[in-house]
Amino acid sequence: MTTWKSNIRTVVPYTPGEQPKQKVIKLNTNENPYPPSPLVGKVISSIDLDSLRKYPDPTCDNLIEALAKYHSVDKSKVFVGVGSDDVLAMSFITFFNSKLPILFPDITYSFYDVWADLFRIPYEQKLLDDDFKINIDDYSKPCGGIIIPNPNAPTGVAEPVEFFEKIVAAHPECVVIIDEAYVDFGSNSCIGLTDKYDNVIIVRTYSKSRSMAGNRIGYAIGNPELIKYLSDCKFSFNSYTMDTITLAVGVASLEDDEYFKARIADVIKTREWTKGKLAELGFSFPDSKSNFIFAKHESKDATYIFEELKKKGIYVRHFSKPERIANYLRISIGTDEEMQQLIEALRDIL
Amino acid sequence: MTTWKSNIRTVVPYTPGEQPKQKVIKLNTNENPYPPSPLVGKVISSIDLDSLRKYPDPTCDNLIEALAKYHSVDKSKVFVGVGSDDVLAMSFITFFNSKLPILFPDITYSFYDVWADLFRIPYEQKLLDDDFKINIDDYSKPCGGIIIPNPNAPTGVAEPVEFFEKIVAAHPECVVIIDEAYVDFGSNSCIGLTDKYDNVIIVRTYSKSRSMAGNRIGYAIGNPELIKYLSDCKFSFNSYTMDTITLAVGVASLEDDEYFKARIADVIKTREWTKGKLAELGFSFPDSKSNFIFAKHESKDATYIFEELKKKGIYVRHFSKPERIANYLRISIGTDEEMQQLIEALRDIL
Numbered sequence: 001m002t003t004w005k006s007n008i009r010t011v012v013p014y015t016p017g018e019q020p021k022q023k024v025i026k027l028n029t030n031e032n033p034y035p036p037s038p039l040v041g042k043v044i045s046s047i048d049l050d051s052l053r054k055y056p057d058p059t060c061d062n063l064i065e066a067l068a069k070y071h072s073v074d075k076s077k078v079f080v081g082v083g084s085d086d087v088l089a090m091s092f093i094t095f096f097n098s099k100l101p102i103l104f105p106d107i108t109y110s111f112y113d114v115w116a117d118l119f120r121i122p123y124e125q126k127l128l129d130d131d132f133k134i135n136i137d138d139y140s141k142p143c144g145g146i147i148i149p150n151p152n153a154p155t156g157v158a159e160p161v162e163f164f165e166k167i168v169a170a171h172p173e174c175v176v177i178i179d180e181a182y183v184d185f186g187s188n189s190c191i192g193l194t195d196k197y198d199n200v201i202i203v204r205t206y207s208k209s210r211s212m213a214g215n216r217i218g219y220a221i222g223n224p225e226l227i228k229y230l231s232d233c234k235f236s237f238n239s240y241t242m243d244t245i246t247l248a249v250g251v252a253s254l255e256d257d258e259y260f261k262a263r264i265a266d267v268i269k270t271r272e273w274t275k276g277k278l279a280e281l282g283f284s285f286p287d288s289k290s291n292f293i294f295a296k297h298e299s300k301d302a303t304y305i306f307e308e309l310k311k312k313g314i315y316v317r318h319f320s321k322p323e324r325i326a327n328y329l330r331i332s333i334g335t336d337e338e339m340q341q342l343i344e345a346l347r348d349i350l
Numbered sequence: 351m352t353t354w355k356s357n358i359r360t361v362v363p364y365t366p367g368e369q370p371k372q373k374v375i376k377l378n379t380n381e382n383p384y385p386p387s388p389l390v391g392k393v394i395s396s397i398d399l400d401s402l403r404k405y406p407d408p409t410c411d412n413l414i415e416a417l418a419k420y421h422s423v424d425k426s427k428v429f430v431g432v433g434s435d436d437v438l439a440m441s442f443i444t445f446f447n448s449k450l451p452i453l454f455p456d457i458t459y460s461f462y463d464v465w466a467d468l469f470r471i472p473y474e475q476k477l478l479d480d481d482f483k484i485n486i487d488d489y490s491k492p493c494g495g496i497i498i499p500n501p502n503a504p505t506g507v508a509e510p511v512e513f514f515e516k517i518v519a520a521h522p523e524c525v526v527i528i529d530e531a532y533v534d535f536g537s538n539s540c541i542g543l544t545d546k547y548d549n550v551i552i553v554r555t556y557s558k559s560r561s562m563a564g565n566r567i568g569y570a571i572g573n574p575e576l577i578k579y580l581s582d583c584k585f586s587f588n589s590y591t592m593d594t595i596t597l598a599v600g601v602a603s604l605e606d607d608e609y610f611k612a613r614i615a616d617v618i619k620t621r622e623w624t625k626g627k628l629a630e631l632g633f634s635f636p637d638s639k640s641n642f643i644f645a646k647h648e649s650k651d652a653t654y655i656f657e658e659l660k661k662k663g664i665y666v667r668h669f670s671k672p673e674r675i676a677n678y679l680r681i682s683i684g685t686d687e688e689m690q691q692l693i694e695a696l697r698d699i700l
Binding site: 003006007008010011013014015016017026035040041044049050051052054086089096097115171172173175198207211212213215229232234237238239240242243245 | 353354356357358359360361362363364365366367369376379381382383384385386388390391394395397399400401402403404405406407408432433435436439443444445446447448464465467468494495521522523524525548549557561562563564565566579581582583584585586587588589590591592593594595596
């Protein structure tokens, strides 16, 4: 007799960066070192307890309206979800149903192949060149879909809007997703392409530049038809994913743009300082436009540095696969003080 | 040339009950009329703003531990998600991968067929009898899985644990999900079956009995192996679905059991009072063990009553499909005062 086990979907799950419970310098999950806007705090402390007994607004109207206004697009072009992971997973389910493989870089956000496996979507990973740049010719053949982060992670390398426009224009047969999780830290957004092309969707998150990883908010911008298909799938999965408090804080963050831009400027300044110091210590890295630096040392092994930093209470991220990045460390940008401590620790170790 | 539209997943999404923005008597989405425990409010107002810049604990350890303690089961038997809809959708993806159809009642939670369609799972809906009871013989043949709510919705009819034990014992070839969204309002839980059988999983929600629909918390209890498969799929979908504030309030609610039990007793008392009044007005209904009553009037059409109540600012739920329930209304239990107003309004209308 067969048992229930024969019909279980077994997968190798994504492994998120460690969330240590003790006090450490945490440079391993690209979190923002600064708290969210004080306005967010104000909104949380003014939540009406009685309102929580009711379901949240399933249409997420207030948040969608605030995002549309912020990005100067129509409301019908905006979709929201539980972090950009939710938005991306829903996009995979909705848009990637061709028998042709979807395409993405070999070195990229490590969730893409996990989703493709989970949803049984065929895929091909295209090799970045030795400078971690994307070869656009790899994305020229008809395919089931394309997903590329800009800037790419964990490399931090950004491409200009024209680069993506070429790809989008060449693929009327599929949807192209541009994952802009890190775009606020100094590269250009492709949101403008959604006016001209109906097969492109831009995905964003509150987790990095908005300092709100703990709140789980992501969103997408695309033409209203794409957004409608995405919403239909989302409503078929779970109508009420965005809770009442999250919807309120999502709006609050957008209302304090001055604070938002000041903190981004802080992170960029610290990143550039850190680049200089890392270079002095013998590290090389692509020119990051993100809130992290992807660095390799000229003589010491990444695993060794990773372990030694951990002993000193400093967590960075190390990916053992693919093999050609096994000697790199992804170092998130913390506060000035944290980065000074990192540099001192590295000086000791090397 | 094909366009991207040929590979879109198109679905007919679930339609949630209306969430009117004006002030009305809202008896249409089975929300609890009482606010969550004051402890929940205390936890929200003491959230550390800076903590939100970090990702939440992906393992949801504190909440899982609190739930395990509350239900006197091992931590390895507990899974949490964004409302029971998230837990159920993940369970469909994880457990229902057979070529044989899954089975559920024709009159039941209207999301089941939506998920089956979304994930392309074959299914058969088994007719309830004329008293809205489940015929156990309909669930005797080998199948791809079984899902039944207890008590069932929107009927409110509950079955004893022995009934479900027979089904679980007869189906070693598949996973049986018992959806206990409404179990706290007076029927018996099947959680005990998870000690004896490895193919049964119990799903619960904070949205009804815990007055926390606005927070989006659901959970499942099953044997550690089932929970592990479910967690692997969840981690492959989105590692951080439960946000920092939600995890904290989820624990707080469990810590105030006195308040929880008192509010359930209030709802049950009001429900029994309402049953008496509805019967006097010429309504008939199965004996509900939920926080709603599924009622049909002896002479007036459900659509007529529904529209007239709406004009008076009272929202109840009406399902047009399947046809044999088109003359029923699902009326959520509100406060005593709300139910008195409902009864008066019905007196006017009839």
